[in-house]
Amino acid sequence: MNVRLVIIGYGAIATELVERLRDKYGTDCNIAVLLKAQSPSLAKLPVGLTCLSSAQEVLLFRPDLVVEAAGHQAVRDFAPVCLAAGVSFVAVSVGVMADETFYQQLCQAAEQGRAKLIFPSGAIGALDYIRAVRDLPETKVVYESRKPPSAWTDELQRLSKTQHIGDEVVLFDGKAREAALRYPQNLNVAASLAIAGIGFEATQVRIVVDPDATGNTHCVHAIGAFGDMQLKIVNKPAPENPKTSWVVGLSLMATVERYFAPVVFG
Numbered sequence: 001m002n003v004r005l006v007i008i009g010y011g012a013i014a015t016e017l018v019e020r021l022r023d024k025y026g027t028d029c030n031i032a033v034l035l036k037a038q039s040p041s042l043a044k045l046p047v048g049l050t051c052l053s054s055a056q057e058v059l060l061f062r063p064d065l066v067v068e069a070a071g072h073q074a075v076r077d078f079a080p081v082c083l084a085a086g087v088s089f090v091a092v093s094v095g096v097m098a099d100e101t102f103y104q105q106l107c108q109a110a111e112q113g114r115a116k117l118i119f120p121s122g123a124i125g126a127l128d129y130i131r132a133v134r135d136l137p138e139t140k141v142v143y144e145s146r147k148p149p150s151a152w153t154d155e156l157q158r159l160s161k162t163q164h165i166g167d168e169v170v171l172f173d174g175k176a177r178e179a180a181l182r183y184p185q186n187l188n189v190a191a192s193l194a195i196a197g198i199g200f201e202a203t204q205v206r207i208v209v210d211p212d213a214t215g216n217t218h219c220v221h222a223i224g225a226f227g228d229m230q231l232k233i234v235n236k237p238a239p240e241n242p243k244t245s246w247v248v249g250l251s252l253m254a255t256v257e258r259y260f261a262p263v264v265f266g
């Protein structure tokens, strides 16, 4: 693998990805990191990494692939220009795609630029399965997120004072689009399932705040003419950011390797 990569952001996910790429591929993987001029993450950047701060600098670096690990705004700021210029773009902040107009704009830019917009598995799995069964009539997909109260502090404060702290709380039960729009930072997984599968309107989402939860639990139930698929994943938090699952950085590593590999799965 002799490639040029731009990674947007240098937080929990990007740090994991950069460390793994450097350990495994050394100088064969030429990495530049894009950060805002005043970002606190600048202080953490290891020696030897090129630092960029604008879309223009990204294109001048001539990357083979750009990987976003920064947040929804970073996708808005950089995906359209990269895709239109013919540079494929991996977006981990999938929740931003709940904005249908923006999503269609990105699809058009990718087509125009003959580039690919790529969504990694992130904190979830089985997107290949959900994709495979999406066109069968009457396929149903239900996603349940189960996290401890610490993941939903602000939302719980807004709830009724009569709610006991020891109770399980159903924070949301409805369509994936509304879930992703209402909780953009927490519902990237729901968006991934919706895009890979039967769409934002048909994918059902349930968010449960569970005082007994020991990790971030994702349950997916897909049922239809193909059979019955039930998936449960309990993720451990990333060392640097308890709101992010550790596996997300690993998933991005797999996505980057898959992009350049001669043999691919899925």
Ligand SMILES: NC(=O)c1ccc[n+]([C@@H]2O[C@H](COP(=O)([O-])OP(=O)(O)OC[C@H]3O[C@@H](n4cnc5c(N)ncnc54)[C@H](O)[C@@H]3O)[C@@H](O)[C@H]2O)c1
Pocket (backbone or CB within 6 Å): 008, 009, 010, 011, 012, 013, 014, 034, 035, 036, 039, 040, 041, 069, 070, 071, 072, 073, 074, 077, 092, 093, 094, 121, 122, 123, 124, 185, 188, 189, 192, 240, 241, 243, 244, 245, 248
């Ligand atoms: N698909 C999934 O399953 C999944 C799971 C968890 C997180 N995410 C997404 O990944 C994102 C990053 O997660 P993290 O835990 O690494 O976050 P983090 O807060 O640890 O790090 C974010 C990094 O991005 C930088 N940044 C923020 N906005 C930026 C911008 N507009 N331009 C350039 N740099 C910017 C920050 O300075 C920081 O370095 C989250 O915001 C979330 O949207 C996706």
